[in-house]
Amino acid sequence: MANINLSKAKNAKNDEFYTQYHDIEKEINAYLDFDPDVFRGKTILLPCDDPEWSNFTKFFAQNFESIGLKKLISTSYAVESKHYKTGYQVTMFEESAPQFDKSKTTKNGKIFSLTHDLLGDGKIDVNDLEWQYLKGDGDFNSKEVKKLRDEADFIITNPPFSLFRDFLSWIVEGDKQFVIIGNMNAIKYKEVFPLIMENKMWLGNGFQAGNAFFSTPFAEEYGEGVYNQETGLVKFRNVCWFTNLDHGRRHQPMQLMTLADNLRFNKKVKNSSDVYERYENYDAIEVPFTDAIPSDYTGLMGVPISFLDKYSPEQFEIVWQASGNTRASAPKKVLQQLGYIVHPDDRGGCSIVNGRRTYDRIFIRHKIANK
Known part of the structure; x- marks a missing residue:
């Protein structure tokens, strides 16, 4: 496949890109390898998720006990705010839930939370997630989601590409630890580089060769060579993880010649x-x-x-x-x-x-x- 950077998605404000499970697993394991207790007893907020589809939610829910989480919170943005070009279909998961509300399904965001063994089957996993509608649309800048940010210890997500600067400022304002995905060129932003220079933020473990593959409802808009019909994925180049969590690769000195x-x-x-x-x-x-x-x-x-x-x-x-x-x-x-x-x-x-x-x-x- 050919590849592109995130500029096209950013300019078009196509922000629905879902990260692959194995990429999330590889990245988070790098922090756990460095410090197995980094998330123990902590609360993680995934504020830019669609929990019904998100691999971030699935990963942390499935590994809730092994990494020792206290609480997992995942929120989604209202359907009407996403400006889908095709008709929206309510999922069976939502429609079959007792809290389903036809008047809220497209206007309100959702919040999923995980804290305990809800089903009583002796384990805590994705099946124990509880959900309800948010009062608002789930915008990360809303008072409702800011309150969740302030409750959390970690912010981990793939934020909207078109709002990367605002999202990073939102995290810094809350003084939180974080792991987020962005374009390598974001390093040049005046809101970003000072954090890197002052050692308050750095690159994470990384995608293989800086290339990331996402699923997206906008996949076919990127054309042949970028969108792979067999996998249903879109390839982006120069993608990286930004973080303030430590990992071992960060402390490996380069081997250099004179x-x-x-x-x-x-x-x-x-x-x-x-x-x-x-x-x-x-x-x-x-x-x-x-x-x-x-x-x-x-x-x-x-x-x-x-x-x-x-x-x-x-x-x-x-x-x-x-x-x-x-x-x-x-x-x-x-x-x-x-x-x-x-x-x-x-x-x-x-x-x-x-x-x-x-x-x-x-x-x-x-x-x-x-x-």
């Missing part, structure tokens, strides 16, 4: 005219490939944003980001520290090497250089 060895043996370096050149407007060198970061260079280096997937806070310090839309928010002292020089081809903070503007760069330096 600058001299890169020049001798790294084919990417040999074929690039810009690598290790000094920027014309920053006191730093250009390193366009993560695997070309020299182990023995003690100064500032500009690296691609994909570096964050391999970033270890014990190995590197992140100083700042240079791109076409973030310089205005950069503190003057940071720009001065980078030796920033006004350049005629600089349209807002991008780095320039050999007279050309580069892609977005993150400025880093080895931690050992400051010891």
Whole structure:
């Protein structure tokens, strides 16, 4: 299949994308491997779910006892607010429930909760979920859902792609631990990068090769090569998990060669005219490939944003980001520290090497250089 990024979905406000169970399992297990008790005695809120279909709800319900949860809360957005292009059909699950209300089925969101062995069969799982209608439509910004946020210890979900900035701000406002899915390019947002630089947020364990497969009612809109008719899935590239939960891969240092060895043996370096050149407007060198970061260079280096997937806070310090839309928010002292020089081809903070503007760069330096 061909692949696309999330920009098309974001711009079209097509936000109904359901994460695969095995992707959720792989990601959450990375945190459990690092700390088996990370969720023990805690409450998890899944605020952007459709609990009848969501694999997030299924995963945490099925593993409720093994990970030691205290409570699981899952909420959905009202059908009328999703702007379905095809007719909505009430599920048998909802219609057969004693609390079914025809006047609320499309106007109100739903809340599912799990706390105990409701059926009395000696185990707590997805069959013990209880549900009712929310008073409102289930918007995460509503007072009703904010109250649930404040009750929870963790926020875990695949939020609406078109509302990623607002959703992250909502989490930060509540001062919660979280695991959420987003586009790698979100790193460039002024609401996001400062959190990464201050070590308040980082990338999670990750999807395989940065590619994620989602099911969606909008699948066929993405065309042949993106939508796989056999699997019913849509493929997106450059997708990642953002989190403030620790995991082991985050502390694995990159194995790097010296600058001299890169020049001798790294084919990417040999074929690039810009690598290790000094920027014309920053006191730093250009390193366009993560695997070309020299182990023995003690100064500032500009690296691609994909570096964050391999970033270890014990190995590197992140100083700042240079791109076409973030310089205005950069503190003057940071720009001065980078030796920033006004350049005629600089349209807002991008780095320039050999007279050309580069892609977005993150400025880093080895931690050992400051010891």
